[in-house]
Amino acid sequence: xxxxxxxxxxxxxxxxxxxxxxxxxxxxxxxxxxxxxxxxxxxxxxxxxxxxxxxxxxxxxxxxxxxxxxxxxxxxxxxxxxxxxxx
Amino acid sequence: xxxxxxxxxxxxxxxxxxxxxxxxxxxxxxxxxxxxxxxxxxxxxxxxxxxxxxxxxxxxxxxxxxxxxxxxxxxxxxxxxxxxxxxxxxxxxxxxxxxxxxxxxxxxxxxxxxxxxxxxxxxxxxxxxxxxxxxxxxxxxxxxxxxxxxxxxxxxxxxxxxxxxxxxxxxxxxxxxxxxxxxxxxxxxxxxxxxxxxxxxxxxxxxxxxxxxxxxxxxxxxxxxxxxxxxxxxxxxxxxxxxxxxxxxxxxxxxxxxxxxxxxxxxxxxxxxxxxxxxxxxxxxxxxxxxxxxxxxxxxxxxxxxxxxxxxxxxxxxxxxxxxxxxxxxxxxxxxxxxxxxxxxxxxxxxxxxxxxxxxxxxxxxxxxxxxxxxxxxxxxxxxxxxxxxxxxxxxxxxxxxxxx
Numbered sequence: 001x002x003x004x005x006x007x008x009x010x011x012x013x014x015x016x017x018x019x020x021x022x023x024x025x026x027x028x029x030x031x032x033x034x035x036x037x038x039x040x041x042x043x044x045x046x047x048x049x050x051x052x053x054x055x056x057x058x059x060x061x062x063x064x065x066x067x068x069x070x071x072x073x074x075x076x077x078x079x080x081x082x083x084x085x086x087x
Numbered sequence: 088x089x090x091x092x093x094x095x096x097x098x099x100x101x102x103x104x105x106x107x108x109x110x111x112x113x114x115x116x117x118x119x120x121x122x123x124x125x126x127x128x129x130x131x132x133x134x135x136x137x138x139x140x141x142x143x144x145x146x147x148x149x150x151x152x153x154x155x156x157x158x159x160x161x162x163x164x165x166x167x168x169x170x171x172x173x174x175x176x177x178x179x180x181x182x183x184x185x186x187x188x189x190x191x192x193x194x195x196x197x198x199x200x201x202x203x204x205x206x207x208x209x210x211x212x213x214x215x216x217x218x219x220x221x222x223x224x225x226x227x228x229x230x231x232x233x234x235x236x237x238x239x240x241x242x243x244x245x246x247x248x249x250x251x252x253x254x255x256x257x258x259x260x261x262x263x264x265x266x267x268x269x270x271x272x273x274x275x276x277x278x279x280x281x282x283x284x285x286x287x288x289x290x291x292x293x294x295x296x297x298x299x300x301x302x303x304x305x306x307x308x309x310x311x312x313x314x315x316x317x318x319x320x321x322x323x324x325x326x327x328x329x330x331x332x333x334x335x336x337x338x339x340x341x342x343x344x345x346x347x348x349x350x351x352x353x354x355x356x357x358x359x360x361x362x363x364x365x366x367x368x369x370x371x372x373x374x375x376x377x378x379x380x381x382x383x384x385x386x387x388x389x390x391x392x393x394x395x396x397x398x399x400x401x402x403x404x405x406x407x408x409x410x411x412x413x414x415x416x417x418x419x420x421x422x423x424x425x426x427x428x429x430x431x432x433x434x435x436x437x438x439x440x441x442x443x444x445x446x447x448x449x450x451x452x453x454x455x456x457x458x459x460x461x462x463x464x465x466x467x468x469x470x471x472x473x474x475x476x477x478x479x480x481x482x483x484x485x486x487x488x489x490x491x492x
Contacts, residue, residue: 003221003225007365008225008226010359010363011356011360011363011365012229012233012236014355014358014359014362014363015233015234015352015355015356015358015359015360016233016236016237016240016355018355019237019240019241019348019352019355019356020237020240020241020244022241022271022355023241023244023245023347023351024244024245024248026264026267026347027245027248027344028248029263030248030249030261030263030264031248031249031260034249034258034260034263037258038258065267068267069270072270072271072274072354075274075354075355075358076274076277076358078358078362079278079281079357079361079362080146080281
């Protein structure tokens with residue numbers, strides 16, 4: 001029996017790394033969107049600085065969500081690409 | 088009617104029934120955590136899982152084509168009766184663990200059943216044990232641990248990034264992970280359909296090849312693809328509520344951030360293993376992720392007693408399904424009459440398990456009762472404030488009324 005342990009380490013590192021990236025990026029999005037919601041009442045009352053902060057945080061949050069979504073989609077693409085090419 | 092045709096028809100029928108049990112047994116892998124956190128209603132969750140499983144089953148046929156390779160040594164004469172007996176073992180074990188609410192691996196049950204039947208038919212020499220250890224046993228030990236570590240780290244990171252001090256009045260916004268859970272759980276359901284839906288396609292094709300109805304070069308017939316995809320989707324929609332209950336709230340109390348971390352970890356482990364050619368059990372990966380996420384939250388707890396039962400079921404899955412597969416194989420040795428007797432016996436056992444399960448029915452209605460209790464503990468500060476305001480208003484109103492009197 002010849003077990004390729006390197007593959008196991010690669011699977012472990014790949015799984016942990018990919019999970020961490022997706023969760024960190026999405027969590028940053030959650031944090032930024034919540035920041036935007038915190039200043040939203042002040043922005044609604046006409047505070048220009050709060051309005052700017054809300055806008056920046058909201059845009060950055062949606063960018064983070066988009067990156068997390070693209071990472072998931074890329075993972076799906078890799079999986080099916082590998083499946084088709086391993087025929 | 089040709090006897091071989093009857094046997095192959097029985098193989099197709101039991102393979103599709105196995106696919107159905109695989110679907111409802113494994114719904115929890117993707118949907119237990121979003122149901123537990125209140126991200127989705129139970130019925131919506133199982134419908135989404137069914138659709139993703141249906142789509143996943145059509146995405147490629149590589150898994151289906153490789154299902155039988157490596158399990159038996161080259162030159163082993165695989166008979167349809169043998170495949171039938173193997174499936175009997177897998178179905179029986181799936182139903183027993185479903186009844187007990189234990190998330191065991193359907194794939195391992197399938198492998199165990201086929202190996203047991205193979206041993207009964209052709210002896211130990213026909214089994215490629217070295218390959219089974221490398222491709223099934225070792226990943227079975229490593230997969231839940233890797234997924235658990237990934238989920239633990241991810242949960243810690245999610246809580247660290249969204250931490251806003253101990254002041255409960257400041258919103259953390261962690262309820263927003265519920266939206267992410269729609270995508271992460273869909274990914275898990277899609278991966279499950281791709282892996283498990285195709286396994287049944289592979290088994291049916293194996294039976295057809297063994298019966299001489301298709302050749303190895305013909306590929307997977309379209310009707311096999313469609314019927315297997317529909318069977319797993321229907322099974323998923325039926326919802327294995329007992330296992331959903333175990334994984335959603337029986338193992339650990341799961342909040343939205345933990346649910347998202349657990350599903351991301353499950354999806355990542357499946358993706359990584361697919362890339363490197365390992366056939367991981369999605370059930371074991373999902374269970375490991377839930378435990379890891381449960382431990383990752385400060386104050387979170389894992390019900391180790393339940394986890395112990397689940398691990399015990401994992402250890403028993405291969406030998407138990409192999410034993411049933413072997414017993415079935417001895418029956419099917421008797422020819423078509425044996426296959427019919429085996430089918431009747433398996434149907435009787437299935438009906439008995441369903442009947443007994445009705446005494447303590449778990450469905451989409453009462454699976455939620457426990458889930459809702461869990462969901463209450465993850466109310467956002469906004470909800471808490473709104474409820475406090477409503478309560479204060481009601482108290483003021485009643486005080487006013489009392490004053491007027």
